[in-house]
Amino acid sequence: MxxxxxxxxxxxxxxxxxxxxxxxxxxxxxxxxxxxxxxxxxxxxxxxxxxxxxxxxxxxxxxVSGDQVNLSAIEGCKVDKHSTGGVGDKTSLIVGPIVAACGLKLAKMSGRGLGHTGGTLDKLEAIPGFSTELSEQRFIEQVQDIGIAIIGQTADLAPGDKKLYALRDVTATVDSIPLIAGSIMSKKLAAGSDIIVLDVKCGSGAFMKNVEDAVELAQTMVDIGEGAGRRTAALVTDMDRPLGQCIGNAIEVTEVIQVLKDEGPEDLRELCFALSAELLKLADPESGEDYHAPVREAVASGKALNCFAQMVEAQGGDPRITQDISILPQPKYSAELIAPQNGWISHMDTEACGIASSMLGAGRLKMDDQIQPSAGIRLHRRSGEQVKKGEALAVLYTDDETLLSAAKSKLESAYVFTEEKEESKALILARVYAKNNS
Missing domain, CATH: 1.20.970.10 (Transferase, Pyrimidine Nucleoside Phosphorylase; Chain C)
Structure with missing residues (x-):
């Protein structure tokens, strides 16, 4: 050959x-x-x-170009959840504890942030003492014991993808749906779970800019998962505005805790509850029950918050953060972004919001950049909301005062105002299943 x-x-x-x-x-x-x-x-x-x-x-x-994780020692239904990357996307830290509280086993390997999208590992490592590096044996034992563990992806998982991706990045072949789908799903399949739910982002803050392409990517990945014997489903979700009100690392952990306490922004709650319900549905498709009911109960009862605290403690972090968020890293400097006019926020350039957060130190513009755990943005006003001239649209946080001015200008450029309210877009744009289950 x-x-x-x-x-x-x-x-x-x-x-x-x-x-x-x-x-x-x-x-x-x-x-x-x-x-x-x-x-x-x-x-x-x-x-x-x-x-x-x-x-x-x-x-x-x-x-098969590398190692595959064997989760057979874990009893019960092993599940995984993957997002294609967005701004303010802390869903894994909420969905994981919820489904663990419902009896599923979430064994997740995650990545770091690069560019305008945040990484799950960076958010977790903002928790004092939290370690994302566990041996495979300890990883499996933790999932068996408490139902959840989130760690960094090992170098030996799908090395063929890692090598190919680096080449795609410099040969203008990144945005090919078969190549994207194969890249994402190779790592999900190698990670060993029985069930995979995908959150395919679509919009200005996502890789896929239009719904048609996002649905095609979602269907391709679902077909791969099902073809490999894994129960797989996908939600195509809106990323034309940041998810939730917080962008960063420690600041996003505070929002995770809010939602697990049955509080927090409605869009973040809606998506996390929907993703959790999809995992429960795939785990027990014949029951025909209201899969949202156990999700809501896990949160309302405090069981999901307790699962999160158990994971934090098991991985070396301080579980007291669930009751006292001041234990998390606190920024030295802050600045408000003020509304320049009366009106409605018709649109937000989500990518610009993510870049502004990275400019404050919350993300990486290059892979070897150091993260400031306390840096980030809290959005007081978002798309679809009315504002008055002079009120605070957002607050920017950083440990380096010299970074505020440029980041503030970048964030300011993200807002588009109109005099009249425009029709808002749904958060969940499509649900994608195996063709015989649609």
């Missing part, structure tokens, strides 16, 4: 066999195929696409 022939085959619109895809990935990971030839193959895939079976085989080739 020659890579030259496989490049030509895909260039001409052919379909690869499972054997051919395994050869391509294995030979690239081992160094037998140079970057320039894989770049040509990626561009051929970008233009010609992949069929449903081909995309599944491609994903499985990425999975």
């Amino acid at each position: 020659r890579i030259y022939d496989l490049i030509k085959k895909k260039r001409d619109g052919g379909t690869h066999s499972e054997e051919e895809l395994r050869f391509i990935i294995d030979a690239y990971v081992s160094g037998e195929i140079p970057d320039y030839q894989i770049s040509a193959w990626l561009m051929a895939v970008y233009f010609q696409g992949m069929g449903k079976r081909e995309t599944l085989d491609f994903t499985q080739a990425l999975v």
